[in-house]
Amino acid sequence: MRRFTVYDSRTRETRVFAPLSPPRVGLYVCGLTPYAPAHVGHGRTMTFFDVVARALRRWGYRVFYVQNVTNLDDHLIARASEDGVDPLALADRHFQDFRRSMDTLGNRSVNHYPFATDYVPEILAQIRQLVEKGYAYVADDGSVYFSVAKFPEYGKLSGQKLEALKPGARLELDERKRAPEDFVIWKATTPGEPSWESPWGPGRPGWHIEDTAMIFRLLGERCDLHGAAVDLIFPHHEAEVALAEAASGVAPFANYWMHGGLLLMEEEKMSKSLGNVALLDDAIERVGPGPLRLYYLNAQYRSPLVFQAGKSLEEAREAYSRLTVVYDRISELLERDGPERPGAELPEALGDAAEQLVERLDTTLADDFNTREAIALLFGWTRRLAEELPRLEGYSGSALEELAQPYRWGEEVLGLFVRAPTGPTGAWAAIVPVALAAxxxxxxxxxxxxxxRIRDELRAAGVELEDDSSGTRWRAAPPG
RNA sequence: GCCAAGGUGGCAGAAUGGUUAAUGCGACGGACUGCAGAUCCGUUUCCUGGGGGUUCGAUUCCCUCCCUUGGCUCCA
Incomplete structure (x- = not known):
């Protein structure tokens, strides 16, 4: 297992990672509430944690990656009643879309997407435990609240002081609560809402408790890594800490907290309630998964990243095509001639450089997931090989394999270079060469x-031609 | 007001107590080309918010001020 460091927002320092029971690592990331299509900000967070999981697996850890789905909450109920549909069905539909987007983007490292409503027994068990221990109380209407005053360490994750919270603008007064900072963990339902039987009457889960109940069930009373974007630190993660540590009596609940920076929409947070949303699927469709991942991973994960509507994606597309020019050529040659293709062996210096670069990529990423620096190294490799471009044709299959190693690393760990199965295939592959010969x-x-005329007709059909010294090459026109 | 994260070239964004502050985009120049595109090469030596301090040396560490963003019970 490779040693790596991670910035832990609980301790506010970069720490060497040590799993609770190596080589296993429990990774839990707060997923979304699927009441609307996912936006590019979700894409950033999910892509980053996908890289975390990929890297850990490469480094010998056995990662169990859980990402919950809050498939029932006030938003969903409100949206569903507007549309006259069932909230659970609405959540399910949006979640399926989300899964498809993740798949296209190359985020396939999640092992399990648990739905909140599938864990009602666990949630009820945890609520009962909290009530018995005196941390939670039952209100007159059958709702159950967590009593923040009973957990004096409340605020330790976010650095908030309870006294400072009280004047908070959005803290709703609610006569069912004993204190304004208490939060609901079981909501008494009104007729017509999905509900479950409980010792306190029909109700549904509150927000924070689904995560702790799922984590206890799936990962244990403590988990190794818990992540999401920074906007969830307070109140959500603070509440999770209180619930989990109160229920289990064990601390810390999450050994390492990782919080990714937000994607800002022209200097402002993108959020559904502000309405300044760029949809994830639109971005994917516009430039494809590779450039989008490059854009996301091109910044330190904790920094805010400004999304400039057209410009960010255009720039990523240009940069991506620069990054892939050599690897594309190598891949073409290997695909055409197979790995046994004859040719010159690699000069020793170049082979060594490839090997050393892969090691350097791993050590770079092991420094708190420095994806940006790793990408800079890949650009450096491309610049070095770009001069070899005309000579690539002359190398043997194994030599090309060696040159490709850093790119393979980028494919495995960063998820870059995945080739979208678009463009001319099948019949095209037979027709285009005939046209080219003519x-x-x-x-x-x-x-x-x-x-x-031939070139124009092919272009109209979606095939771009490029003449160079070795002849004419063709490819599917880039999207957009 | 309180709690956090930031402020680096035309733009996006790294890194570091010390020779030319990465990388990419853009721009400009050149190579290649029937043309175009793609690609390659070169240039973009005067870029680290203001002010103090520590130090032989600060962009980096400390203090302070200003500004931006997020959180302060909807949020990836």
């Missing part, structure tokens, strides 16, 4: 009008 003959006899 065009080559036209060019040879100086009939450029004919050559350009």
């Amino acid at each position: 065009r080559a003959r036209a060019r040879a006899r100086g009939d450029y009008a004919e050559a350009d």
Whole structure:
């Protein structure tokens, strides 16, 4: 297992990671409440934690990655009643869309997506435990509240002081609560809402408790890594800490807290309630998964990242095509001729450099997931090989494999370079070469009008041609 | 007001108590090309919010001020 460090927002310092029971690592990331389509901010957070899981697995840890789905809450109920549909069905539909987006983006490292409503027995058991221990109380209407005053350490994760919280603008007064900072963990339901039987009457889970109940069930009373974006530190994660540590009596609940920076929409947080949302699927469709991942991972994960509507994606697309030019060529040659293709072996210095670079990539990422620096190293490799571009054709399959190693690393760990299965396939693969041969003959006899006509027709059909010294190559036109 | 994270070239964004402050985008110049595109090469030596302090040396450490963003019970 490779040693790595991680910035722990609980202790506010960068710490060497030590799993509770190596080599297993329990990773829990707060997923979303699927009441609307996912936006590019969700994409950033999920892509980052996907890289965390990929890296840990590469380094020999056995990661169990859980990402919950809050498939029932006030938003969902409100939205569903507007549309006249069932809230659980609405959540399910949006979650399926989210899964598809994640899949396209290359975020496939989650082992389990538990739904809140599938853990009602665990949630009820934890609530009962909290009531018995005196941390929670039952209100007149059958709702159950967590009594923040009973957990004096409340505020330790976010650095908030309870006294400072009281004047908080959004703290609602509610006569069912004993104190304004108490939060609901079991909501008495009104008729028509999905509800479950409980010792306190029909109700549904509050927000924070689903996470602790799921974690206790799936990962244990403590977990190794708990993550999400920073906007969840307070109150959500603070509440989780209180619930979990009160219930179990064991601390710390999460050994390491990781909080990713937000994606800002032109200097302002993107959020559903502000309405300044760029949809994730639109971004994927516009530039494809590779450039989008490059954009996300191109910044330190804790820094805020400003999303500039057109510009950010355009720039990422340009940068991505620079980054992939050598790897694309290597992949083409290997695909065309197979790994046994004959040719020159690699100069020793270049082979060594490739090997050393892979090691350096791992150590760079092991420094609090410095994806940006790793990407800079990959650009450096590309710059070095770019000069070899005309000579690539002459290398053997194994030499090309060696040159590709840093890119393979980028594929495995960062999820870059995944080739979207779009563009001309099947019949195209047979027709295009015929057209190219005809065009080559036209060019040879100086009939450029004919050559350009062929090129234009292929372009209209979505095939871009590129002439270079070795002949003409073709590819699917980039999206957009 | 309180709690956090930030402020680096035209732009996006790294890093570091010390020779030319990474990388990418853009721009400019060149190579290649029938043209175009793609690609390659070169240039973009005067970029670390203001003010103090510690130090032989600060962009980095400390203090302070200013500004931005987030949180202060909807949020990835």
